[in-house]
Amino acid sequence: MTLAPDQIERDVFQYQRMRDVAERLQDSVPGKLEITLEGIVHDMMSPGGPHELTAARVSRRLEKVMPEGLLAHTGTPDVEDIARGVLRHPDVMVISEKDMEVEGPFDPRSLVAAIEVVSRSNPDNDWVGKIRDYPLLGIPLYVIFDPRTGEGAVFSEIHPTASGPRYASRKDFVYGEDVTIGEWTISTENLPRYS
Known part of the structure; x- marks a missing residue:
């Protein structure tokens, strides 16, 4: 789909208004706010122990096998594409240290990988929305x-489709197996489960 310049400006303006609302609300609501093509997504619960422990263990395991200069970052800032009107916050971002030397949100195209730990309160955000937004x-x-x-x-191998870019490849795994993320393989042993 092609947008005329006035449509792009209107979309950027609308996105900026949503971003302003999300920033004002973020400190007064539990959980986190992200912006998608469909609007503001509110993951109502703050991540708990199993969620955070999974992110930390995945991050540490990746950093043990990745080359110097790459990080499996679990902090802020968000990734943002103003032109597309999307603001997301991956649980773990594989990114070079050099690409982190910016003020404000990271450019999503600088990420090697985005890793999400499914939240208990809003699994469709990870299994549906982010599968659409990340490619x-x-x-x-x-x-x-x-x-x-x-x-x-x-998910890998972005390719064009009639409804926009999508991942062409999906490789499933179960906890206990090794998983390959890009060029690196890590164990999924001892990752916590929700009770």
Whole structure:
């Protein structure tokens, strides 16, 4: 789909208004706010122990096998594409230290991979919304760890479709197996599950 310049400006203006609302609300609501093509997404619960422990263990395991200069970052800032009207916050971002030397949100195209730990309160955000948004943002690898089921998936190979860019490849795994993320393989042993 092609947008005329006045449509792009209107979309950027609308996105900026949503971003302003999300920033004002973020400190007064539990959980986190993200902006998608469909509007503001509110993941109502703050991540709990199993969620955060999964992100930390995945991050540490990746950093042990990745080369110097790459990080499996679990902090802020968000990734943002103003032109596409999307603001997301991956649980773990594989990104070079050099690409982190910016003020404000990271450019999503600088990420090597986005990794999400499925939240208990809004699993569709990870299994539906981010599968749509991350290839649109140009993130080449998207990995999901799901503590609800003890399973996950690695999505790769962005290709064009009639409804926009999508991942062409999906490789499922179960906790206990090794998983390959890009060039690196890590164990999924001892990842916590939701009770």
